[in-house]
Amino acid sequence: MGGPACQKVWDDFQKAEVDEDFIIDQHPEHPRVSIAAGFSGHGFKFSSVAGEILSEMSTAGNTKHDISIFSLPKAALQQPL
Numbered sequence: 001m002g003g004p005a006c007q008k009v010w011d012d013f014q015k016a017e018v019d020e021d022f023i024i025d026q027h028p029e030h031p032r033v034s035i036a037a038g039f040s041g042h043g044f045k046f047s048s049v050a051g052e053i054l055s056e057m058s059t060a061g062n063t064k065h066d067i068s069i070f071s072l073p074k075a076a077l078q079q080p081l
Helices: 041-060
Strands: 023-026 034-037
Touching: 023 041, 034 041
Parallel strands: none
Antiparallel strands: 023 034
């Protein structure tokens, strides 16, 4: 076939949690440390509510949102890949 040859290929691999849910919680040993992780490309649309949750956790120690599904420890994190 004619035409230019491919010179470079790049693949954007996104790592997601096994159960595809975020982690939003306080550190189990350091309650003044808040954790928000597991946001891949689609997580951008949740950044405003994640920020609200983190600010509530940082200032009040809890949040009005039910974040139990996002809490540590997660059963999915204990399962081998």
